[in-house]
Amino acid sequence: MSFEAGDKRQATRLEFDLSAGTYPFVVASARSSCTIALQNCLPRGDGAYAEFFTVEDGNPEVFVDCVADRRADAEVLNRTAGGGLVEVDVEEHCPVVTLTDAGAVPRTARGTDGDGAVVADVPAATDTTAVIESFLDTYPVAELTAKRQRESITPLFGFQDYAALTDSLTDRQRELLAAAHEAGYYGWPRETTAEELAGRLDISAPTLHKHLRAAERKLAATLLACPSEESALGN
Template identity: 40%
Template sequence: MSQGNNPDDTVVEVEFTVTDPRYPLVAMSAATGGDVTLIQLLPRSDGAYTIFHRVSGAPPERFLAVIEEYEGIEGRVVSGGEDAIIEVRIETAGEFFTIGLTDTGAIPTELSSHDGTARIVAEIPSIYSASEVIDEFQAAYPEVEIVARRQKSYAVPLFQQRELYETVLGMLTSRQHEALLLAYVNGFYDWPRKTTGEELAAEMDVSATTFHEHLRSAERKLLSLLFSAR
């Protein structure tokens, strides 16, 4: 991949759409009539990926039934309700365009699906040639259509943000990350709070004491990163 000479704080943002139900993100909304939004994509040390989706418009179990028809995918409900959260574990890259996109050098920032159409927004850092990244991705996934391309700038270089994000993930255990994610997306840190520690503990199938231990450990690690910075 050739490299450009643009400043590190400039990226090319690209928007794609895809309607091929071969891809789980498309199939989930097509089969259920609901909506799917990616919250977080986490690479694992064993080469697998864990993806957290917010789903609505249908029971979360219906979304799981769709994705579990695909080989190499396992899922579970993390948080129920109208805006449920499901965790999807992908064992191999396979035909999953999200992972294929990251492999080309792009960073997905938004992935959602509605009425059988998936929308993907990704940022391509300036060290890569945007045209080459797009061409490589579309050559591997010809079903994906590019619908927009635009340039963006950041006050903080994108790679510095990414390094911070990866550092934080490396500090947390999977249960600490899950507790922190559940607390954040379910309004635990809002005022007034939209949920309680006891309700989130039930979602994780642990005691309230264990949930708060996970959450406080995660918060302590984040604070240590912040206040030990030089």
């Protein structure tokens, strides 16, 4: 989507308070007295997503345990002296995905010492009131705490310039990631599914998922300035 230069109503930024909910990144931030922030969210296909969170000044395993309590999968990809990087596999709707389905563009989701928030931008062409009502209907314990005008949108979803980040990838990972990027797999809304892309490339969908998953983990670690370890990220 493009916007006219000088349009002062290109987007409306919304912020919702999630402190009253039982979202794993909020609950874990309280248990570990830390900050847990969503940095990126990537489609997996069939309504599933991979979300990458940084844990600052806390134990990432506490976050993994909170995700497990919700019967979802999570894994610590990298550990640092003060926290780490955690990947969460999302099979059901979460606040970020709910906002995108309503037409908003998520910016971040964060929990700090039990205080939770999610921020998203709503394009001018989208009904802001409808986005707010849809989100609050889905999460009645959430509260709209801010609504202000913005002049630009920077998506959370996908990689905006992956070319400079691919040095750690294998040739096959780089090839398939480039094909996915060019086909709009990482766009929002997504322009092609994993199954459609796999068919074009004459490979199976599971094979495509395997290579993309490994590439995404490496890129996520690079984007978040976490040193990559082959033993942790896979080939």
